Amino acid sequence: MNQIPTQTLDPDQHQRIFTRLITGFYQNIRLLSMYGLLILFFILPFFRYDGRQALWFDIPTQHFYIFGLTFFPQDLFYLAWLLILAAIVLFAVTVFTGRVFCGYACPQTIWTHLYMSVERLFQGPRHQRIRLSKQPMNASKLFKLSATHLVWIVISVATALSFISYVVGTDALYSSLSPVNWLGMGMWLPEISVITWVFFAIFSIATYLNAGFMREQMCFYICPYGRFQSVMLDKDSLIVSYDPARGEPRGKKKLAAEVATGDCIDCSMCVQVCPTGIDIRDGLQMECIQCAACVDACNDIMDKVGSPRGLIRYTTERNLSPSEGATRIFRPKLGVYLIAISLMSCIFIYALLGRVPLEVDVMRDRTTNYRITQGLVENDYLLSISNKTQIADVYDIRVEGNPALTLNSRWGKMPMDAGENFTFPVSVATLQDQAQSNTPFEFVITSSNNPDTQVKRATVFIAPEINGDQS
Ligand code: SF4
Ligand code: SF4
Incomplete structure (x- = not known):
């Protein structure tokens, strides 16, 4: 075969x-x-x-x-990971059960x-x-x-x-x-x-x-999955197969008295029920979607002629060829798939559980490094906050890391609807005589609904050098 x-x-x-x-x-x-x-x-x-x-x-x-x-679009990682995981699960299922997805789902x-x-x-x-x-x-x-x-x-x-x-x-x-x-x-x-x-x-x-x-032409000429199966199936994979050792030589029963025939009475019922129009008796074919319609049809015929069921059946190549030995359920290829699925599932669940339902981005204002007004040095930033929960929340915004820096914004408390994303300007200021250039600090955004939901974003504060420019 x-x-x-x-x-x-x-x-x-x-x-x-x-x-x-x-x-x-x-x-x-x-x-x-x-x-x-x-x-x-x-x-x-x-x-x-x-x-x-x-x-x-x-x-x-x-x-x-x-x-x-x-x-949000930033979370596409989860979707990509899930799709890769689904593809590997599909490969593993194919190695184990053949094209069961094609026939049943x-x-x-x-x-x-x-x-x-x-x-x-x-x-x-x-x-x-x-x-x-x-x-x-x-x-x-x-x-x-x-x-x-x-x-x-x-x-x-x-x-x-x-x-x-x-x-x-x-x-x-x-x-x-x-x-x-x-x-x-x-x-x-x-x-x-x-x-x-x-x-x-x-x-x-x-x-x-x-x-x-x-219909079936989609499977034959467009869907790539049918092609993949040739590399995924092995001799231990479940396939729908005709048993030629039992069925051949095929022929009508009435001839059986004169000529020794197998169990196949050549009624063509297995071909007539096949949604892809193939003859499973020709062997494993790329067009077979493993719907098992031919199995049910042939079992019906076997019942009628009084022969045992299973002339066409779910089996493996090894089962059909005794010289190949017994079918192995666990084999290296399947083991690799199972390890990959377990690892990827654990990583996915860990990442999902550790996911903070709050997204924050901080961008410096690119038009100017700092402003000096009324004895204060000010830096401008754009803050982008996404509420990734499904309920409205109020976010507390503050700066940490340098006590001399204060948030100078009317948005100290930011109310946001469920799923809302909002970008707005904020400024951070300090007294001119306390200002030091390249001072690191953090924006800290905390949810009012759940204070454990907190995101910190590090950035720097820029001030004029002593005797420096006053841009
Ligand atoms: S349905 Fe069974 S008996 Fe009829 S042709 Fe197909 S394999 Fe032979
Ligand atoms: S009827 Fe049999 S040969 Fe045809 S697609 Fe279904 S399983 Fe394959």
Whole structure:
């Protein structure tokens, strides 16, 4: 058996696939997993936390709310770390369980399954759909196709709405509906920006084309993950495989009396149910998304002909080739992934727990080093404070490090809303005869809600040298 999956379908020969509906143990698990995730995708934007959308990536204001946490662009480190961690988890899962993500949780698989179900609802089972596709257009065909595409469009629009509600927010999307007269049609539309409408249109069209037409071609020619699997899978990874030792030579049962045949009766049911249109009996292929539809289909056939189940099954290459020895669950590659995941998770949790929900930046005024007014030397700074909590707070601002320096600002107490970022000028002053140049000191900003939340920022105070300039 070939360990590295190969692409068996010729792109030039690609034909539309009409899959047969199959039920069974693995398809029940898939339905639970896929539609569970689908429902979660649609309802998550409506979850509230502390009076605000719980999961909200507010790109226009650059605030990212994840339940009780608020992130700013400066926190992109956390997101990048999380994405790298997710990628490594995916690699480890693939080494262990093969392409389980593709078959059970990938959005492409989920939406394709949903669109195929709509197709089946209006156009009937596989043989009727094949016949319909060959028929010339007539009233019945027009009705069936129109109904299918109409529901596809509704799902696409709902998907795009849900997707942008993670960015725009459900309040802005659904609470700001106002009457619009568009092309003579009275409609209620949300008051969202033109760019949001553009993204809404792009997502709607992409969903419609992707799940309605591209389907498995997305997996074959665009998604890089299918290609990765050839380097990630090993002989101990779980794969969906046909057992040629048991199945071959394949042939109809009625011939079995005359010719010794294997358990495969060559009914082609495993091919008819395959959403990617491949024949698993040709060996491990890059197009296989491990949905196990062929496993359920073949088990059904085995039950009917009275042979043991498992001619097509989840197994490993080692299990199929006795000369390769027993399948190893723990192996060096998996160990490295597990160590990397544990370390990265610990670092992530440590960084998240130690995260101070207050961001402070101090910038010196670049136009002048100091000012001298009425016997005082003054330095100007720009202070930028971000309240990263989800409740309003008042921040106490003071300077420390040199008792001769005093804060000269009307912003000694800065009230700020939840998630607000504010930049404002402050000045620090000292008596001219006490002024020393390059004096280090710190701005200390403390939360009133939680005095433990305190940030210190070091900077310097500049004064004229004795007999120096008076800029
Ligand atoms: S479903 Fe099973 S018996 Fe039928 S062709 Fe496929 S492998 Fe052979
Ligand atoms: S070969 Fe089987 S497991 Fe692979 S995609 Fe086709 S039906 Fe799914």
